[in-house]
Amino acid sequence: MTDSPPLPAELRPLFRRVAAGHRHALNSTLPAGRLVGAEEGRDPRPVLWMSEGPAPVGLWEALHRERQTSGLWPLLLAPLRDEPDFRPWGSQELFPDRMSSPDSQDAPDLLRQWWEGIAGWEDEDPEEEAERRAITAPFGPSWPGLAPAGALTRSPDEHARACAATLLQVRPALRIGLVAGTDGAAALASCGWSGPLNHENDMGRIAGVLRSWEQRFGAQVVAAGFDTLDLSVAAPPANLDEALLVAAEHLALCPDNILQGVGTLSAYAEHLVDADVWTLWWD
Numbered sequence: 001m002t003d004s005p006p007l008p009a010e011l012r013p014l015f016r017r018v019a020a021g022h023r024h025a026l027n028s029t030l031p032a033g034r035l036v037g038a039e040e041g042r043d044p045r046p047v048l049w050m051s052e053g054p055a056p057v058g059l060w061e062a063l064h065r066e067r068q069t070s071g072l073w074p075l076l077l078a079p080l081r082d083e084p085d086f087r088p089w090g091s092q093e094l095f096p097d098r099m100s101s102p103d104s105q106d107a108p109d110l111l112r113q114w115w116e117g118i119a120g121w122e123d124e125d126p127e128e129e130a131e132r133r134a135i136t137a138p139f140g141p142s143w144p145g146l147a148p149a150g151a152l153t154r155s156p157d158e159h160a161r162a163c164a165a166t167l168l169q170v171r172p173a174l175r176i177g178l179v180a181g182t183d184g185a186a187a188l189a190s191c192g193w194s195g196p197l198n199h200e201n202d203m204g205r206i207a208g209v210l211r212s213w214e215q216r217f218g219a220q221v222v223a224a225g226f227d228t229l230d231l232s233v234a235a236p237p238a239n240l241d242e243a244l245l246v247a248a249e250h251l252a253l254c255p256d257n258i259l260q261g262v263g264t265l266s267a268y269a270e271h272l273v274d275a276d277v278w279t280l281w282w283d
Contacts, residue, residue, distance in 0.1 A: 004025035004026065004027050004066075004069055005025060005026060005027060006023065006024070006025055006026075007024040007025060007026050007070060007071075008026065008030065010030075010033075010035065010049070011026070011030075011049055011070075011072065011178065012024075013035060013045060013046045014035070014045075014046055014047070014048070014049060014072065014178070014179070014180045015071065015180055024069070024070055024071045024072075025066075025069045025070060026063075026066055026069070026070045026072075027062075027066060028059060028062045028063055028066060030049075030051070030059075030176075031051050031052070031053065031056055031059075031176070032051065032052045032053070033049055033050055033051040033052055033176075034049070034050060034052065035048070035049055036048040036049070036050050036089060036090070036092055036094070037092055037094075038092060038094045038095060038096050038097070038192055039091075039092045039093055039094060039095065047094055047096050047179065047180075047190065047191040047192055048089065048094065048177055048178070048179055048191045049072075049177065049178040049179075050077060050086075050089050050090070050175055050176070050177045050178075051175045051176045051177075052175075053175070054172055054173050054174065054175060055076060055168060055174055055175055055176035056176070057165075057168060058165075059074075059176055060074045060076055060161070060164040060165075060168070060176060060222075061161040061164060061165065063176070063178065064157070064160060064161055064164070065157075065161075067182050068182055070178075071180060071181075071182060072178045072179065072180060072181070073178070073179050073180075073181045073182060073183060073184055073186070073187035073221075074164075074176060074177065074178055075176070075177040075178075075179060075184075075187065075221065075222075075223065075224050076164060076167055076168065076171075076174040076175070076176065076177075076222060076223035076224075076230075077089050077174060077175045077176070077177045077223070077224060077225075078171065078174055078223060078224070078225035078226070078228070079225070079226065080225065080226035080227075082173075086175070087226055088193070088194070088195075088226050089175070089177065093194065094191050094192040094193060094194070095192040095194050096189075096190060096191060096192030097192070098192065098194075098201065098202065098203075099189045099190075099192055099202055099203045099204045099207075100189070100202050100204030100205065101189065101204055102185045102186055102189050102204050102207035102208045102210075102211050104204070104208075105204060105205055105207070105208025105209070105211075106208070107146075107208050107209045107211070107212035108145075108146045108212075110205055110208060110209060110252075111143070111146070111209060111248075111249055111252045111253065112143040112252075114199075114200075114252035114253065114255075115143045115248065115251070115252040116141070116143060118136075118251060118252065118255050119132060119135075119136045119139070119140070119141045119143075119251075120132075120141045134264060135251075135258070135259070135263065135264050135265060136248075136251070136265055137264065137265065137266055138244065138266070139244075139248060139265070143248075143252075144245060144248050145245070146212075146216075146245075146249070147216070147237070147242065147245035147246045147248070147249055148216070148242075148245070149215070149216040149217070149235065150216065150217045150218075150235030150236060150237060150238070150242065151235055151238065152218055152234050152235045153234060153235060153236070153276075154218075154234050154276075155234065156214070156218035156219075156220060156232070156234040156235075157220075159218070159220075159232050159233075159234045159276065160220040160222055160232040160234075162232075163222050163230070163232035163276075163277055164222050164223075164232075167222060167223055167230060174223065177224075179191045183211065183214060183220075183221075184210065184214075184220055184221025184222075184231075185207035185208070185210040185211040185214065185221065186207065186211075187221065188203055188206070188207050188210070188221060188224065188229075189203045189204045189207040193224060195224065195225070195226065195227040195228065195229065195282055196227070196254070196282040197227075197282070198282060198283055199254070199255060199256070199282050206253065209249070209253050210231075213231070213233075213249075216235070217233050217234070217235045217236065217246075218232075218233060218234030218235045219231045219232065219233045219234075219278065220232050227281060227282045227283070228279065228280065228281045228282075229279070229280040230277060230278075230279050231277065231278045231279075231280070232276065232277060233275065233276050233277060233278055234276070236272065236273070236274050236275050236276050237269075237272050237273055237274075237275075238273070238274065239273060240269060240270065240273060242273075243269040243270070243272040243273045244265065244266065244269045246269070246272055247265050247266075247268045247269035247272055248265060250268065250272075250278075250280075251265055251268075253280070254280040254281065254282060256281055256282050256283045257279075257280060257281055260283060
């Protein structure tokens with residue numbers, strides 16, 4: 001069996017250093033693109049490679065298959081309101097120096113902290129307390145705990161690739177991005193994506209929960225925009241009881257999905273039953 005071609009020279013700067021004895025390799029042919037650096041920080045290294053034009057059909061899937069040998073995670077990239085500088089990617093609104101590592105995070109503790117900050121109503125007036133009770137029912141101010149792992153209904157990898165193909169059919173202007181990392185959580189923290197900034201300014205903490213979702217629900221990061229994420233989900237909640245616990249995690253991690261969407265946890269949970277794609281949005 002022949003070796004894969006080595007990583008193209010244009011992609012090598014994405015790695016601070018290549019571990020001794022590890023030879024990153026890539027079979028896929030990339031379209032025209034460029035390296036993107038961070039907006040600030042003392043380290044000028046690039047953190048992202050981005051295509052100049054729309055992602056070629058089938059390329060995300062091919063790059064996803066090669067992620068273990070390339071050390072790169074593919075992202076479908078969307079801009080804010082079709083702005084010409086393709087924010088935040090083309091405008092370099094990326095802040096890797098601010099981000100911690102997903103490896104150091106305790107997902108259950110983070111979710112509990114965020115939940116208590118959103119659902120707590122200590123010292124509130126009766127009207128505000130009633131509003132929060134309605135939003136968080138049936139759980140109330142106490143964190144209900146981590147949702148149990150779901151039952152896989154399909155291969156997480158195959159489902160992620162199918163979701164990428166579907167997204168490109170619906171949104172053909174999406175570009176392809178490559179970031180150092182072999183899972184989506186690591187990639188988002190590595191490139192310094194700051195979509196959840198108004199809720200949590202350390203993407204490493206958000207990524208710690210995304211990694212937990214990958215382990216429990218087969219959820220993989222497929223696409224990222226200015227403040228949105230699209231995740232493929234291979235083990236979605238199968239009934240309303242399961243969905244309520246998953247919805248509580250969504251409220252903790254991404255409150256705008258509920259508070260500026262359907263308004264209550266119970267209504268949101270209904271949409272999660274058998275939902276094999278999760279879209280997250282932070283205001």
